[in-house]
Amino acid sequence: MFVRSLFVVLALAVGTSARADFIYLAVGDSSAFGETDRTRNPSNGDRGYVAPFADFLGSRLGARPAVINTAINGETSRSFFTGKVSDRASTDGITLNSRYAPFAPAYAITQRDYMNAMIDGALAQGRDIKFVTVQLGANDLSNVGDDPNFLALPPGAQAQVVGQTIQTAAGNLSGLLADVRGRLPDADLYVIGYHNPYGGNPNHPLASLAAPALQGLNQAIGAVGSAYGAKFVNFYPVVLGRERELTLIDRYPADNINYVHLNDAGYAAVSRVLIDAAADSPQLPAVPAPPAVVLLALGAAGFGLRRLRKAA
Numbered sequence: 225m226f227v228r229s230l231f232v233v234l235a236l237a238v239g240t241s242a243r244a245d246f247i248y249l250a251v252g253d254s255s256a257f258g259e260t261d262r263t264r265n266p267s268n269g270d271r272g273y274v275a276p277f278a279d280f281l282g283s284r285l286g287a288r289p290a291v292i293n294t295a296i297n298g299e300t301s302r303s304f305f306t307g308k309v310s311d312r313a314s315t316d317g318i319t320l321n322s323r324y325a326p327f328a329p330a331y332a333i334t335q336r337d338y339m340n341a342m343i344d345g346a347l348a349q350g351r352d353i354k355f356v357t358v359q360l361g362a363n364d365l366s367n368v369g370d371d372p373n374f375l376a377l378p379p380g381a382q383a384q385v386v387g388q389t390i391q392t393a394a395g396n397l398s399g400l401l402a403d404v405r406g407r408l409p410d411a412d413l414y415v416i417g418y419h420n421p422y423g424g425n426p427n428h429p430l431a432s433l434a435a436p437a438l439q440g441l442n443q444a445i446g447a448v449g450s451a452y453g454a455k456f457v458n459f460y461p462v463v464l465g466r467e468r469e470l471t472l473i474d475r476y477p478a479d480n481i482n483y484v485h486l487n488d489a490g491y492a493a494v495s496r497v498l499i500d501a502a503a504d505s506p507q508l509p510a511v512p513a514p515p516a517v518v519l520l521a522l523g524a525a526g527f528g529l530r531r532l533r534k535a536a
Contacts, residue, residue, distance in 0.1 A: 246352045248281060248289040250274045251339055251400070252359035254314075255418065256295035257321060258491060261472060261482045265320040269293025272486070273495035274357070280499045281355060284508040289355065292346075294339045296321055300363040301396030307334035313363035313370070336403065343407045353408050354507045357498070358400060358454070359416035361393040361445060365437050366484075369430050386437045394444040401452040412507050414498065415449030417442035417458035421484045424467025425474050457501045459494040466493075 250256050250269060258272020259265075270278065270291045282288030296303075297317030309315050318324050318331045327333050346353055368374055368389050374382065397415075404413060418441065422434040438460065446456035463470050463486070470490030472483045486494065502508070 245350075246285065246289045246354045247346055248274075248278050248291050248355045248357075249339070249343070249353050250291065250293040250295060250357050251335070251404075252295045252357075252416075253299040253363050254295070254297040254317070254485060255362065256357065256359040256416075257293065257297055259297055259320075260485050260487055261475070262297075262320070266322040266325070267320065268322050269295055272491045273498055276492065276495040277355075277357070277498050277502070280502070281508070284511075290351075292323075292342050293321070294323065294335050294342065295359075296324075296335055298363055299335060299360065300367060301361050301393040301400070302364070304335050304360060304400060305396065307332075307337075313366045336400070340403060340407070343404075347407070353411055355412045355414075355502070355505075356404055356408060357414045357416060357457075358397070358404070358449075359418070360397060360400065361390075361441050362418045362438070364389050364393040365441060369433070375429055382433065386433070386440065390437075390441050390444050393441065394448050397445065397448050398451070401448065401454065405452045412502065412505050413449070413452065413454035414457050414501060415445050415454045416498070417445050417456065417460055419459045419463035419467075419471065419486065419490070419494070421463075421467055421471040421473045423464060424471060455501050457498050459497065462494050462497055463490060 255272070256274070257269050258267070258274055264271075268291075270293060274291060274293055278288055278291050296312075297320050298312035298314030299317060300311055300313060303309075303311035309318075319328070324331055324333070324338070343353060365386065368385055374385060377385065401413070401415070404411070418438050420434050420438045422428050422431040425431060428434075442458055442460055446458070449456050467473050470486060470493055472485050472487055475483055
């Protein structure tokens, strides 16, 4: 009974999205949600890198796709399936995404159930989900780093815990992508790697551990994505060396949640990498070549300029 009611509610939610026959679905955590410092919530998640990517898709498709962002602040690869607050890296995430408001105050739904019901509802309405981005896994590492016992471990034991965490996250991500690919076999699927905010504060206790941990996670994300025909889009090199410019690191020194996020400039920068990755998508019409008359005019102008230069 609950599942049936859930489908009805979410089918209506699809129907109230900005109308377009094609949809862009974003899935994941606070980075996918476009979070900065929690001052702009609740939000439907049409922001961060999601908004400029949707704008780009609209510029190529002739109309902006409807955006469905199911991301939840603090979501881990485990809580994606369980929905348990205790499995998340922060407790308030589900209350910040306005898409989950119909389920308040209990929020008795996992992101996986919400995502799948939204997909099923869209397909039942004959609407095509052409593009999907997935960014999930960094909060698995965050939970490890926030454990006071972790920093007390010797380096070898720390490396082992991080490796096991990445392996678990990769397995969960595989389950997520299997859901998406099973329902949307022809969609353009993008898996997104993470930036390292701690590069902007070398004195942070996690600074020396974060770089290899996030690089290992990103490598796992790319490998799992490849198994499901997804493109890997890596935000790490975009932010590297520009952490203080593009993230909130050290803006909230007593807050171990908000300062890891990108700022507005950071989201703008990483969105360009995602856009570049989609530029040759078969889902998008090819950029038309200049008409022959334009090429002829350009050639004539160049010829005339060369003659003027010689005359001079």
